[in-house]
Amino acid sequence: MGRVGVLLLNLGGPDKLEDVQPFLYNLFSDPEIIRLPFSWLQKPLAWFISTRRSKTSQENYRKIGGGSPLRQITEAQGEALREQLAQIGEEANIYVGMRYWHPYTEEAIAQIVNDGIDELVILPLYPQFSISTSGSSYRLLEKIWQENSKLQQVKYSVIASWYKQPGYLQAMAELIAQELDQLENPDEGHIFFSAHGVPKSYVEEAGDPYQQEIEECTYLIMQTLNRSNPHTLAYQSRVGPVEWLQPYTEEAIEELAQEGVNNLVVVPISFVSEHIETLEEIDIEYREIAEEAGITNFRRVPALNVHPVFIQALADLTVDALKSPSISFAQVNQMKKKVKIYPPERWEWGITTSAEIWNGRVAMLGFLALMIEILTGHGLFHAVGLL
Numbered sequence: 259m260g261r262v263g264v265l266l267l268n269l270g271g272p273d274k275l276e277d278v279q280p281f282l283y284n285l286f287s288d289p290e291i292i293r294l295p296f297s298w299l300q301k302p303l304a305w306f307i308s309t310r311r312s313k314t315s316q317e318n319y320r321k322i323g324g325g326s327p328l329r330q331i332t333e334a335q336g337e338a339l340r341e342q343l344a345q346i347g348e349e350a351n352i353y354v355g356m357r358y359w360h361p362y363t364e365e366a367i368a369q370i371v372n373d374g375i376d377e378l379v380i381l382p383l384y385p386q387f388s389i390s391t392s393g394s395s396y397r398l399l400e401k402i403w404q405e406n407s408k409l410q411q412v413k414y415s416v417i418a419s420w421y422k423q424p425g426y427l428q429a430m431a432e433l434i435a436q437e438l439d440q441l442e443n444p445d446e447g448h449i450f451f452s453a454h455g456v457p458k459s460y461v462e463e464a465g466d467p468y469q470q471e472i473e474e475c476t477y478l479i480m481q482t483l484n485r486s487n488p489h490t491l492a493y494q495s496r497v498g499p500v501e502w503l504q505p506y507t508e509e510a511i512e513e514l515a516q517e518g519v520n521n522l523v524v525v526p527i528s529f530v531s532e533h534i535e536t537l538e539e540i541d542i543e544y545r546e547i548a549e550e551a552g553i554t555n556f557r558r559v560p561a562l563n564v565h566p567v568f569i570q571a572l573a574d575l576t577v578d579a580l581k582s583p584s585i586s587f588a589q590v591n592q593m594k595k596k597v598k599i600y601p602p603e604r605w606e607w608g609i610t611t612s613a614e615i616w617n618g619r620v621a622m623l624g625f626l627a628l629m630i631e632i633l634t635g636h637g638l639f640h641a642v643g644l645l
């Protein structure tokens with residue numbers, strides 16, 4: 259048997275406050291994150307939005323200690339996975355490939371080539387598939403593969419998504435049960451699943467299976483938990499002016515408060531590590547909204563991080579992937595049938611319009627943005643909520 263490697267894919271986050279703007283620039287430069295009718299607009303707009311957003315974003319990172327804990331947690335997960343695999347006699351090198359910050363996916367791949375890995379398991383740390391997360395990383399990897407002939411000798415298999423994995427469901431159920439059991443009356447806890455949102459058009463126009471996978475995942479966790487508590491699913495972290503998946507977390511919290519719910523147990527569901535959206539958005543922003551709406555007991559279930567049952571689940575996924583026939587990036591796309599990510603198509607924005615009309619609109623928008631800025635002291639993107 260050859261040398262085995264596991265590549266853990268994740269989003270990445272700024273390690274310190276100075277990293278926030280370049281991190282945001284990388285994120286908004288990705289056409290899977292912001293879709294524009296013209297590729298030439300991508301970089302200038304990414305620069306503009308990242309520069310304008312970075313102050314608010316920095317404030318948020320400051321509140322959680324001045325940077326994202328994502329790198330450190332992902333590396334700890336990798337080390338725990340390596341140990342778990344070694345215990346069952348599977349010696350594997352673990353690599354971390356982030357999409358928008360260090361260690362970048364490109365760096366991880368260079369290391370994989372250097373180490374002479376023969377068999378590679380590609381494991382995204384997103385339980386559910388979305389075009390904007392795993393899909394974006396697969397597209398990048400496909401490009402890297404095409405450009406590097408050495409990689410063509412590496413046998414690789416991609417785990418598309420794994421929200422049904424029994425160990426993962428078990429670990430989630432255990433964490434939820436632990437939190438419920440701290441309530442005076444555990445049966446009264448309202449379980450509130452908060453998933454990271456995506457724009458509605460991703461699901462309805464581009465065929466992103468994300469919403470369906472989130473809904474099924476929630477259902478499976480409730481089944482595994484096997485308790486009679488009521489539950490709700492909502493979507494958090496909306497960015498920008500377009501409609502995202504609904505209901506929005508902040509609105510759903512207020513509605514539950516009005517219905518008299520008093521014990522809320524929030525479960526972050528799209529992500530397996532603590533990060534800014536759990537530590538800042540849920541723990542600070544949503545807690546404040548809940549308390550103002552009259553919810554006196556607001557609790558949050560911790561992220562999985564290095565939960566042993568979860569690490570065992572990652573090891574099981576790896577072993578299964580090594581045993582089963584390889585799945586290529588292209589096959590993943592076929593499995594996620596409706597997703598049009600290969601070739602990198604840009605789906606039409608609303609009504610189909612010609613390039614000239616769009617050019618005109620962009621010029622108008624630029625002019626309008628300037629006028630608003632001069633008149634009000636606030637930019638247009640601030641006005642529509644993007645900054």
Ligand SMILES: C=CC1=C(C)c2cc3[nH]c(cc4nc(cc5[nH]c(cc1n2)c(C)c5CCC(=O)O)C(CCC(=O)O)=C4C)c(C)c3C=C
Binds near residue numbers: 269272291326391456
């Ligand atoms: C499964 C999880 C995630 C999905 C789906 C997702 C989609 C998505 N995100 C943005 C915009 C931003 N995301 C940001 C940070 C961020 N996003 C995720 C996860 C998902 N994103 C994580 C884990 C993080 C945090 C990393 C960390 O530092 O801990 C940010 C930056 C933070 C901020 O300024 O608020 C932005 C912006 C879009 C537009 C999108 C879908 C299209």
Ligand SMILES: [Fe+2]
Binds near residue numbers: 454
């Ligand atoms: Fe995000």
Ligand SMILES: [Fe+2]
Binds near residue numbers: 539
């Ligand atoms: Fe956010």
